[in-house]
Amino acid sequence: MAATPSPTGRVDALVVGAGPAGSTAAWRLARAGHRVLMIEEHPRVGHPVQCAGLVSRRVLDLAGAPAVVRREVRGATVFGPSLRSVDFRAQEPRAFVIDRAGLDVHLADRAAAAGVEVRTSTRFDARVADEDGGVRVRLRGPDGTAEELVPRLVVGADGVASAVARAFRLRRPVEILPAFEAEFPVSPGDPETVEVYLGRSIAPGLFGWWIPDGQGGARVGVAADADGTTARAYYERLLAALARRFGRPLRNPTALLAAGIPIGRLPKVVGRRVVLVGDAAAQVKPLSGGGIFTGMRAAELAAETAAGALADDDLSERRLDGYARAFDAELGDEFRRALYLRRVFVRLSDRELDALVDVLRSGGLGGTIVAFGDIDFPSHVARQLLRESPGLLRLLPKALGAFVAPAGAGFAAPDLEPGPLRK
Ligand SMILES: Cc1cc2nc3c(=O)[nH]c(=O)nc-3n(C[C@H](O)[C@H](O)[C@H](O)COP(=O)(O)OP(=O)(O)OC[C@H]3O[C@@H](n4cnc5c(N)ncnc54)[C@H](O)[C@@H]3O)c2cc1C
Known part of the structure; x- marks a missing residue:
């Protein structure tokens, strides 16, 4: 034309x-x-x-849009592959579910x-x-x-x-993680807590999530390094895990979406x-x-x-x-720290991920996570946890010493094979 x-x-x-x-x-x-x-x-x-709509207060400040908040979030529960879990809960809101x-x-x-x-x-x-x-x-x-x-x-x-x-x-080329998400108008679960699901069978490369939507339902999704398996197939496995956890399946999903995360x-x-x-x-x-x-x-x-x-x-x-x-x-x-941590994370087996959840639960680290947890700067809490917990360092013996360097020392990632790349 x-x-x-x-x-x-x-x-x-x-x-x-x-x-x-x-x-x-x-x-x-x-x-x-x-x-x-x-x-x-x-x-x-x-x-x-094309989004789960979980953000920090910084986003609300940048946008000047408190009206888009549907729910304040104070807690998180992280589930290992065997569904053993660890909970964190703060007094004040730590994240916000928004109308994206x-x-x-x-x-x-x-x-x-x-x-x-x-x-x-x-x-x-x-x-x-x-x-x-x-x-x-x-x-x-x-x-x-x-x-x-x-x-x-x-x-x-x-x-x-x-x-x-x-x-x-x-x-x-950067890595593009395929993601799949659906909204469920009705869901059991704590409306002030987000749930994160780790495991190679559910979401290799990232995690699955259950996020309350502030209206009695939930947004459920996965982002996974889905080599040969579709993100949707991982999402179905997450639904099966959620059905075990809640004792009944989630029904009648709406707004199914498939997208990529760079x-x-x-x-x-x-x-x-x-x-x-x-x-x-x-x-x-x-x-x-x-x-x-x-x-x-x-x-x-x-x-x-x-x-x-x-x-x-x-x-x-x-x-x-x-x-x-x-x-x-x-x-x-x-970004440099988080990319490096992610490379370590994607190499963990299901057994190691379960052990990670166990260390976080039994190591008395909940206070540190609540004090240092920040969804925009997650490497801060990771570094503090590694400083405080020899058990974690033993579990993650992949040159994580670089993380315990003093704050402000800059960060040069130790050598580690790069993660998978896709166009
Ligand atoms: C399943 C899923 C869940 C997510 N959950 C969260 C979350 O909870 N919290 C969070 O912070 N982030 C989340 N994200 C990531 C977040 O959605 C993105 O990082 C964010 O939307 C990026 O904003 P953007 O403005 O860069 O791009 P986008 O929001 O993607 O906007 C790009 C716009 O450009 C338009 N466009 C594209 N091509 C053209 C063209 N050729 N001409 C004109 N227009 C064009 C598109 O239609 C779109 O409207 C999630 C992502 C996915 C896939």
């Missing part, structure tokens, strides 16, 4: 994808006085939901209120050519019509399969006239697969750098790389 000229005219920044990362970047850029167009390929922002679609809509509305033009049913299709003063891109509208425009900057916030990353040759670091998240944020940049916590906080924070940092770069008309890779450096300064150590 022939391309028609853009009715939008010149925009400073084209933000591709209206998820939490895209809407945050768009909002910040518009507030800094730039003309921003944000496009979303789906007809409705926030739909389909509501969050996305709130963030897009906030961006629109700041002057962002938001267009749904519009897809980033291709980078056509680099031009003086901008980069020509092709968008596809609802009926497939093509439109070209020349933004000065492109922000790729288009999720795990980022077309922007591909178009700007920033895509590199784990790893991209060597480059910026190029000339382009920045990637959120899942498009694999800014997902390696130990949990959660990416809302990290993606939104990255978007803020990206927008801060990009706003200055637009103002100075210097959209070189070198200038935009200030964002990558800022992200690394703030979250780089946590």
